[in-house]
Amino acid sequence: MVSVAVPIDQVTVARGKTIALIGNPNSGKSTVFNRLTGLRQKTANYPGVTVEKRIGRLQLENSLVDLIDLPGTYSLSPGSDDERIAVEVLLGRVAGTPLPDAILAVVDVTRLYQGLYLLEQLAELDRPMVVALTMTDAAIRHHIQVDTEELSRRLGGAQVCTIIAPTGHGMPALHKALTNALSAEPGKHAGVSFWPKLREAATDIAAQIGDLDAADLTIIEIERALIDNDQSAREKLAAALGDGAETIVENTRKQLCGEEPPLAAEARARYRWIQEVLPSIQTSTPRQTRLGTTIVDWINRPFPATLLFLLLMAVVFQAVFAWATPLMNLIDAGTSALGGLVAATLPEGMLSSLIADGIIAGVGSVIIFLPQILILFLFIIVMEDTGYLARAAFLVDRAMRSVGLSGQSVIPLLSSFACAVPAIMATRVIPNRRDRIATILAAPFMTCSARLPVYALLIAAFVPNSSVGPLNLQGVVLFGLYMLGVFGGLTTAFMLKRTALKGPKPAFVLALPEFHIPNPRTVLMKLLDRARVFLRRAGTVIFTVAVIVWALAYFPRSADIESQRQVAESQAIATLAGEPLEAAIADIENEAAAAHLAQSWLGRAGRFVEPVFLPLGWDWRVSAAVIAGFPAREVVVAVLGTIYAVGAEAEEATLAERLSAAQWPDGSPIYTLPMVLGLLVFYAWCLQCAATLAIIKRETNSWRWPIFAWSYMTSAGYLGALMLFQLGTA
C-alpha cells in the first residue's frame, strides 16, 4: 500500500483524471475501493440529495487519480436516489463531479449472470473500462472459472482482471489495467451495442436532430430517454426536436417494445444475450453439499432463522449496554474530574464555570455517546458486510409490511433502542424514499439509552416496588414505556404511509448474498467514517446546545445570592468543624446553586411556560428541567438535581427523596402518581435530542422533516401526559 502521510486536500495533480467505480450491491466494491485508495478518502453528499459521495485518491504508475465510489446498482435504469446518482455521474451530469475518464466495474463472479447486465450497459457508454471480477470464498469453493479473454472479447475489448477478495491477490494487475485504460484513446471501443434495435432506434432519432453536440445529447442519453423517461434527456430532446418530440419518442418506443413496458423489453433483450454468452464465459462444477452449506441452509429456515435473529439482537444489546457502560462511566468520571480540576484551579467565577460546566461538560456529553454509537455501528456494518442485513430483512418483511414498511426497516428500528442517531444513518439501506422517511420518523420513538436515566429516576422514586402477580410493578412500568415507544413509532410509520408518504407500492426485490467473512479493513474504514459523521454533524450540535444551556442556567448572576452564600459559609466555618462543616458547606453551595438557577434565564423560562405545563401537573421547576432537556434529554436529571438543591451529581436516591417531598404552595405533593406517569409518557414520546434532529436534517436533506418530527413528537408527548394527569386526577 502507498504511504498515507499526505492529507488529501494538499495533494495536487497536473490534470486530475477521474475513474468511476461501479458494481452490483454486495459485489465487493467497497473492498476494492479501500484496497485501491487506503486511507486517502473523503465523503460528502451530492448536491440536493442524501446520497453519499465517496472519493479516494489512487496512485497509479505516473499519475494521481480520483476514484469515485458510486452507489451499488444492477442497471442504469435507476430505481432509487442512490442508483439515479450513479447514472448521473456516469453521464457526467452532476455539478462538481467531472465526466469519468474511465470506468472500473466490479462484478462478483458467483453472480456473473446478473453482473453482465450492468456490464452490457457500461460497455455501451463508450468509455475505457476495466472489469474487476471478485472471487469470493464461495466462488473458490464452487470452482467457478471464468474465461476472462472471452469476456473481454464479448464486451468489446474491456480489460478484465480477477481479484481474490479475501487476500487482495490481483491488485497489481488491476493497477496496470487502470493505467492502460486512462491512456487509451477515447472512442476506441465505440459502437458496441448489445441491443442493436435500441441503438438503431436511437440513431434514427439522432439523424433527425442532426448535430448531437449542439443539442448537448449523446446516443446513450437518447437510449435512456426511450427506456427510462430520463427527465434531463427528454428535455434536451424536446429542445432539439420541438413539439413533435413526445410523439417521436412514443412512436419509437412502440416500435421497439410493442405494448410492453420498456424496462421489461430491455431486460428480455439483454438477458437473451447473457443466456447466449454465459456458457462460453463461465464454467462451474455443480454445487457440492458441504457441512457449511448444510448449516447455512438450515439456518435460513424460518424457525432457526428467527432464533438466530433474536439471539443476535440480544448480543447486540448486551454489547451496546454492557460493554459500553464501563467506558461511558470512565468518560463521565474523566470529564467530572477534569471539570473539578478546572473549578479548583481557576478562581471562582464565570470563566471557571464556562470551562468546567459549559465546555468540558459539553465535550463530555458528545464523547460519552461514542462507545455506544461505535459498538452499534460496528454491529450494523458487520451485519451489512456479512450479508446478514438482507437475511434479516427477508425474515421480518411480512411483519413489517403490516405497518406499511418493508423488512429493510427492521435493523434501523431495532438499533434505535440503543440510539436513534446511528439508526437513522443506517436507513440508507432502504431504497424507497418514502419508506426511508417513515422509518426515520419512527426511529426516535424507540426507547434509547438516554431515556433510561430519566425512567430509572422517576420509576425508582414514585412507582411502588410491589408485585403484580408474579411481576414487579416497577418492571411492568418500564416494560410499558418500551411498548409505548414501539407503539408510537409503528403507529407513526403506519399513519405517515397512509397520508403524507402515500404513494405507489415500492418495488420489493432483495438479493440475498451468501454469508461471507467481512474484510476487517473495510469494516474499520466504514466505522471511522461513521464516527467522523457523528462527531461532525451531531457532535457540533450537542456541544453548541450544551454551552447554550449552560449560559441560560448561569446568567444573569445575582450578587445577593453570592453575598448570602458567603455570609452563611463564614457562619458555618465559625461554628462547625470537620465533617459537619463539610456537609454544611455542601448544603449551602447546593442551596445557592438552586437559588441561582431559580432566577437564571432558565428558571425564568420555566416560570414563563409554567401555565402551558400546569394542566400536566408540572410546576416551574419541572418545566425548567424539561426545557433544559430539549437539546439532550439525559441533562434533565442533572438539572433537577441542581433545582432541588442536591447538586447536579447527586445520588439518585437523594434526588428521589427530594422529588417526593416537593410541594405546591398549598402543601399538596407535586409528584403524584398521575403526574409522574404523565411525565414518563412525555419522555417516551418527546423528541428531546438535538443530535437526532441534526441527523434527520442530514438524512432527509431538508429542515421540513426534523421540524415536523420535533413538533409532532412534542405534541404527542404533551397530549399523552395531559391525558394521564387529567384522567388520573379527576
Add this chain to the structure above:
Amino acid sequence: MTLADLEKGSRARITAIRTASQSVQRLMIMGLVEGAELECLGASLGGDPLEFRLFGGAVSLRREDGRHFDVTPLNGNG
C-alpha cells in the same frame, strides 16, 4: 402455475411474465426473464417473501409479485 405456487426444493423455468408492475420489472432486471431456471429455496416467516436460487445467486420476492411469473416445473434435480 406461477412462481408463487412452487414447492420448496422444486425447480422451474419461467415461460411468461405479466410485466405491468414495477416490482416485476425490477425482478426482470435481476434476471427473472423467460427461459431463466429457478429453484425454490423456501419461504420466510409467515410464508412470505419467497427465496429462489438463480444462477448461483439467491433472490427474494414477495408472493404477490411471484404470481406474475408463469413457470413450467422441471423434473429431477438436474
